[in-house]
Amino acid sequence: MAQRELGDEMSPVCSEVRKVLPSTRDEMGFDFSETVHPSVVYLLLQARDLLYEGSEDQCLAVSEMILDYAWERLNSGTWKYVDKEWRRVYSYGCLFKALCLCPKERALEEAVRTCDMGLLMGASILDNVLVRIINILQKHLACRKRTARDGADALNKKKMKSDPPLSVPLLKSASAIPLLRCPSLEHFKENYLIPQQPVVLDGITEHWPCMKKWSLAYLREVAGCRTVPVELGSRYTDEEWSQTLMTVNEFIDKYIEDEQSGVGYLAQHQLFDQIPELKQDICIPDYCCLGEGDEEEITINAWFGPAGTVSPLHQDPQQNFLAQAVGKKYIRLYSVSETKNLYPHETHILHNTSQVDVENPDFRNFPKFAEALYKECILTPGQVLFIPVKYWHYVRALDISFSVSFWWS
Structure with a gap:
């Protein structure tokens, strides 16, 4: 019996999605180590065969079994000790489930969410096929709640409305971080990188597409249906702080447009890999070439949230360029x-974080903090702050804010 060719007699979305897959079942093999039990490999083969035979409902049931089994393995201990093989199994389960959902027009958003779970919790399979499937599905989704013009109007009104949205510290000239416009690589290296001195760089992001494109409307357009990790709470040291998963649209609706100041923050180390459209809107600063590592070793992080969100005083193990794309931030x-003088937490997990509430310090319990010398700035759109390695930094968003940080060595 001839094997079925994927894409035959299918809806346009299914046909387009399955073009990124091997055309026959034999071309999709599963090469796992003995870490993965043969019974799980059997389920994967069964799901594959059902998919290629057009038995989506049965394939969906098997894919749910694969996901349940893999999920249990992913949550059996510390994440860093989870074998990558099980992460690949989880991604294959997400792949099969998403493909089974594609024929159901009303399930396309769930298909995107399923692929995102594979990207967040799994590992790359079939040349990053989950990203390619998401790109196809998004073209077929009418998941935006308003037109781009309506969204842009809403953001403009919000910017006008929040001027000033929160208390803005009065900076002292003696404590101001120096501001330079487009210094040469040599000047930056000699005066700031080598002596490890902070500086605000202006004018180096003017050519970045994000400076003109990024708005609530644009984020809804390119990422509204995408599922991302969200931090709940004004700062990660609060007892009520937690993490959850939600779509970007849900995050904007609940924490940005409803103005729940400082209670939700999209802080993502994978966002630009997960959503390549956003990564195309930014550039790695040229000054990173002065480091010892390759460009691939630079970690790019996204920080998006409402006014009032705080990053407690902490330090990071790498050099940091913090680029402000939308809104303003107060940084010390x-x-x-x-x-x-900064009273780091004594526990290992928070040893890089101070116990002191920087803008409302308790001098009775932390008397030496009054003696600590600091530099400060208000980082505005288009500016990039160089934070030397291990420098302690405190950040408070003064507006709806979207920042990008580059960690490099």
Whole structure:
């Protein structure tokens, strides 16, 4: 009996999606180590065969079994010790489930969500096929709640409405971080990188597409249906702080447009890999070439949230360029030499975070904090702050804010 060719007699979305898959079942093999039990490999083969035979409902049931089994393995211990083989199994389960949902027009958003779970919790399979499937599905989705013009109007009104949205610290000239416009690589290296001194760089992001494109409407357009990790709470040291998964549209609706100040934050280390359209809107600063690592070793992070969101005083193990794309942030920096005055937490998990509430310090419990010397700035759209490695930094969003950080060595 001849094997069925994927794409025959299918809806346009299914036909387009399955073009990114091997055309026959034999071309989709599963090469797993003995870590994965043969019974699980059997389920994968069964799901594959049912899919290629056009038995989507049965394939969906088997894919749910695969996901349940893999999910249990993913949550059996510390994440870093989870074998990558099980992450691949989980991604295949997501792939089969998403493909079974594609014929159901009303299930396309669930298909996108399923692919995102594979990207967030799984590992790359079939040349990053989940990303390619999402790109196809998004073209077929009418998941935006308003037109781009309506969304742009809403953002413009919000910007006008929140001027000023929160208390803006009055900066002292003696503590101001220096501001330079487009310094040469040599000047930056000699005066700031080598001596490890913070500086605000202006004019180096003017050519970035995000400076003109990024708005609530644009985020809804390119990422509205995407499922992303969201931090709940104004700061990660609060007892009520937690993490959850939701779509970008849900995040904007609940935490941005409903103005729940400082209670939700989209902080993502994978966002630009998960949503390539956003990564195309930014550029790695040229100054990163002064580091010792390759460009592939630079970690790019996204920080998107409402006014009032706080990153407590903490330090990071790499050099950091913090680029402001939307909104303003108040930032205070303390050098490594001030660590003795900053009262880091004694627990291992928070040893890089201060116990002090920077803008409302408790001098009775933390008396030496009054002696700590600091630098500060208000980072505005188009500016990039260089934060030297291990420099302590405190950040508070003054507006709806979208920042991008580049960690490099």
